[in-house]
Amino acid sequence: xxxxxxxxxxMLPAWLDRELADSRRDEVAKHLxxxxxxxxxxxxxxxxxxxxxxxxxxxxxxxLLTRVMAEVRTRRLARRFLPVPVLRAAAAVxxxxxxxxxxxxxxxxxxxxSAATDESWSVSYSAPVAIDVYEPALGGE
Amino acid sequence: MPDDRELVGRARSGDxxxxxxxxxxxxxxxxxxxYRMMGNADDAEELAQQxxxxxxxxxxxxxxxxxxxxxxYRVGINLALNFRTRTKPTEELTEFxxxxxxxxxxxxxxxxxxxxxxxxxxxxPKEQRTALVLSVYEEMSYKEIGxxxxxxxxxxxxLLFRAKQNLRKLLAPARERxxx
Numbered sequence: 252x253x254x255x256x257x258x259x260x261x262m263l264p265a266w267l268d269r270e271l272a273d274s275r276r277d278e279v280a281k282h283l284x285x286x287x288x289x290x291x292x293x294x295x296x297x298x299x300x301x302x303x304x305x306x307x308x309x310x311x312x313x314x315l316l317t318r319v320m321a322e323v324r325t326r327r328l329a330r331r332f333l334p335v336p337v338l339r340a341a342a343a344v345x346x347x348x349x350x351x352x353x354x355x356x357x358x359x360x361x362x363x364x365s366a367a368t369d370e371s372w373s374v375s376y377s378a379p380v381a382i383d384v385y386e387p388a389l390g391g392e
Numbered sequence: 393m394p395d396d397r398e399l400v401g402r403a404r405s406g407d408x409x410x411x412x413x414x415x416x417x418x419x420x421x422x423x424x425x426x427y428r429m430m431g432n433a434d435d436a437e438e439l440a441q442q443x444x445x446x447x448x449x450x451x452x453x454x455x456x457x458x459x460x461x462x463x464x465y466r467v468g469i470n471l472a473l474n475f476r477t478r479t480k481p482t483e484e485l486t487e488f489x490x491x492x493x494x495x496x497x498x499x500x501x502x503x504x505x506x507x508x509x510x511x512x513x514x515x516x517p518k519e520q521r522t523a524l525v526l527s528v529y530e531e532m533s534y535k536e537i538g539x540x541x542x543x544x545x546x547x548x549x550x551l552l553f554r555a556k557q558n559l560r561k562l563l564a565p566a567r568e569r570x571x572x
Binding site (some may be wrong): 261264265268270277294296298300302303304305306307308309310311312315316318319320322323324326 | 404408411412415416419420423424428431433436437441444445448449462502503506509510512513524527528529533534549552554558559560563
């Protein structure tokens with residue numbers, strides 16, 4: 252049992268992921284065969300990863316593909332007929348302005364926006380922004 | 393059935409049907425990854441759409457040095473890391489397809505498990521979460537994760553070591569309640 256327990260524990264995640272070089276892999280395997288404490292650590296790690304893997308994710312909306320392709324087609328058309336970016340931007344501004352104008356004209360512009368819509372925006376922007384703090388690397392990094 | 397490389401070649405030449413097939417192949421994995429990163433389906437859906445459209449726009453710059461999947465995830469990772477959520481979590485509205493033969497009790501238990509796991513993932517710093525999700529759910533190698541995240545294999549190893557250490561602490565409350 253040449254390797255220390257601390258060294259083995261640092262390598263256990265990579266050992267389970269089969270990412271260690273063969274020589275290291277054999278050393279860890281030998282250590283595990285002889286060390287009950289490190290075997291328990293490995294079992295706990297396996298259990299955590301199995302728990303994680305059992306979590307489900309939902310399916311995307313059936314319309315995701317349709318929406319993506321519609322946007323791609325629109326952008327391609329815009330690029331084909333309005334090859335200059337400035338023109339594309341101007342066209343986008345015109346489209347937005349025309350939409351707003353039509354909304355005001357028809358009485359369904361901003362004045363017609365529901366309180367619920369405004370509230371949802373204010374709530375969303377008041378959400379705190381997560382800042383990741385990275386702890387110092389363990390195991391000699 | 394053409395492989396991704398062939399489809400990418402055709403899509404780069406402007407073949408929309410080829411790009412559509414690439415989207416069809418990768419939308420589920422990409423969406424799952426983004427759901428686990430963002431914690432809600434609305435943000436994941438929006439980011440998936442942004443990622444796929446951006447991929448189309450950037451496809452000419454894809455040199456084929458990695459797989460299309462790795463490259464696509466890199467686009468998604470960059471967007472996810474900079475994304476500021478505009479929606480509240482919607483787990484309670486998220487519908488899962490129950491496993492075959494699962495009764496209400498088992499479905500309830502699985503839902504609790506899903507929520508506990510999602511909460512544990514949310515507790516990890518974003519880069520650790522990214523590496524862990526790509527490793528556990530997408531079954532990417534350290535090299536592929538490094539390519540997707542723009543990091544060395546050694547850095548990925550370090551991220552995953554710390555992620556797995558933190559995961560134990562983050563899963564502990566759910567484990568005590570017998571949920572996981």
